[in-house]
Amino acid sequence: MRGQQNSVPGSEGAHPNGRHQAEAAGGPVVVQTPDRRLSGRALDLREWTGTDVDAEGLVAAVRRNQGDSDEAPADEGAVSDPKEAKAEAEVEEAAVEHPVAVACPDPGPAHEYVGLVEPGMALRVRTALAAGARSRGLSAPQDEDLASVRTELADLTVPEADAAAARERLAGTESAVTAGRERVATIRGRIQAARDRGRETDDLREELRAAARKLSEIETEHAAAREALEQAERRAREARDARERRRRLEDRAANLARAARSHLVDALREEYVTALAAVPGSDRTGDPGGEEPFDADPVSAALAVGRVAQLRAPVVLAVDRFASADAAADWLDAPVVRV
Amino acid sequence: MVRRFGRVALLSETAFAAFQALRLRAKHGSDIQIERTEPFNEFETLDEEVRVAAAAYEDRETPSLPYAAFAARNDHPEPDELRDREL
Numbered sequence: 001m002r003g004q005q006n007s008v009p010g011s012e013g014a015h016p017n018g019r020h021q022a023e024a025a026g027g028p029v030v031v032q033t034p035d036r037r038l039s040g041r042a043l044d045l046r047e048w049t050g051t052d053v054d055a056e057g058l059v060a061a062v063r064r065n066q067g068d069s070d071e072a073p074a075d076e077g078a079v080s081d082p083k084e085a086k087a088e089a090e091v092e093e094a095a096v097e098h099p100v101a102v103a104c105p106d107p108g109p110a111h112e113y114v115g116l117v118e119p120g121m122a123l124r125v126r127t128a129l130a131a132g133a134r135s136r137g138l139s140a141p142q143d144e145d146l147a148s149v150r151t152e153l154a155d156l157t158v159p160e161a162d163a164a165a166a167r168e169r170l171a172g173t174e175s176a177v178t179a180g181r182e183r184v185a186t187i188r189g190r191i192q193a194a195r196d197r198g199r200e201t202d203d204l205r206e207e208l209r210a211a212a213r214k215l216s217e218i219e220t221e222h223a224a225a226r227e228a229l230e231q232a233e234r235r236a237r238e239a240r241d242a243r244e245r246r247r248r249l250e251d252r253a254a255n256l257a258r259a260a261r262s263h264l265v266d267a268l269r270e271e272y273v274t275a276l277a278a279v280p281g282s283d284r285t286g287d288p289g290g291e292e293p294f295d296a297d298p299v300s301a302a303l304a305v306g307r308v309a310q311l312r313a314p315v316v317l318a319v320d321r322f323a324s325a326d327a328a329a330d331w332l333d334a335p336v337v338r339v
Numbered sequence: 340m341v342r343r344f345g346r347v348a349l350l351s352e353t354a355f356a357a358f359q360a361l362r363l364r365a366k367h368g369s370d371i372q373i374e375r376t377e378p379f380n381e382f383e384t385l386d387e388e389v390r391v392a393a394a395a396y397e398d399r400e401t402p403s404l405p406y407a408a409f410a411a412r413n414d415h416p417e418p419d420e421l422r423d424r425e426l
Contacts (some may be wrong), residue, residue, distance in 0.1 A: 138414065167380045167382050167383070168382040170380060171380050171382030171383040172381070172382075172383065174383075185426075233378075237341070240342070288418075
């Protein structure tokens with residue numbers, strides 16, 4: 001069971017993730033304010049009185065690392081000097097804009113949910129546990145379909161379509177054509193009458209030519225306006241089809257995401273229940289089957305998810321569940337900043 | 340079929356579409372209502388004041404304001420007057 005589908009080697013450790021301490025520790029965490037600095041795997045900032053450092057600010061600083069630091073090194077000893085120098089430069093740069101800067105490995109998928117543990121927190125436990133599974137490299141059978149549906153959604157464009165201008169152009173052209181035809185017929189009648197009476201018809205013929213020219217112009221415009229409206233309506237139809245298609249794809253993506261989450265939750269359910277029973281300071285008893293584990297208090301649930309997940313960026317801890325930051329880091333098998 | 344709206348469908352204007360509609364009518368009798376629709380062109384059929392009133396009302400600042408009150412306040416045609424006007 002342990003380390004199932006998990007590519008991390010070495011499952012002999014005491015921690016349920018079966019990872020070595022040194023590996024989980026990653027690079028050292030460096031927390032820095034304009035006048036203070038701490039580094040290590042388990043940091044306690046509670047003695048930093050009179051600074052602007054609060055839990056939210058710290059977590060934000062941890063998450064600012066996203067994407068701008070390299071993969072965590074395999075162990076602390078592997079940190080090369082240039083890399084450390086780079087990290088320090090980043091810390092100093094960041095400290096200019098923010099009261100506190102943190103240098104640490106990239107927060108993974110679980111950090112978003114359990115990277116801050118504080119009293120009164122809310123937690124969507126299943127979503128968090130699924131992210132914890134992701135953090136350990138687990139995948140769901142729906143992933144491929146979900147990715148392709150999302151690609152399809154991203155590629156789907158709904159054309160802009162407004163037929164109002166085309167309708168306005170067409171309006172009145174039909175009655176203008178009718179009026180033009182009537183006028184041509186009237187003049188023809190007058191020419192016939194003049195001819196019957198043996199009168200001169202040259203002026204009337206000129207009038208007829210002018211009316212026929214005008215009619216032909218109106219007919220051309222009418223045909224063009226009708227064609228333009230048909231095109232605009234075709235585009236509007238395409239837009240409606242595209243919107244319908246988008247709605248179906250969004251439904252499908254949501255269903256796949258739900259199924260994937262449920263698969264990932266099932267994969268870690270047992271480990272989570274075991275971790276939850278071991279959370280220190282929880283009012284739950286050691287009977288994991290006794291209560292619905294996903295209804296646990298959010299702090300205990302977050303700690304249990306944190307223990308099950310692989311966390312390389314530090315967890316910001318604002319609760320009194322552990323004797324020390326070190327104890328918390330050992331229990332979670334993750335870097336910890338206690339505030 | 341061009342489009343479905345719940346229990347309503349819009350068919351293209353072909354004899355085949357008419358054939359399908361008549362099949363339904365043959366099967367379900369007068370439960371099937373078949374109408375031939377005509378595209379609506381508001382620039383052809385309507386006075387400008389009605390178009391302006393519709394656009395202005397949909398753009399109103401207080402969503403709960405009924406149209407009758409809106410019309411009286413902003414000098415748009417009254418709903419009863421509109422009901423009596425034929426297209």
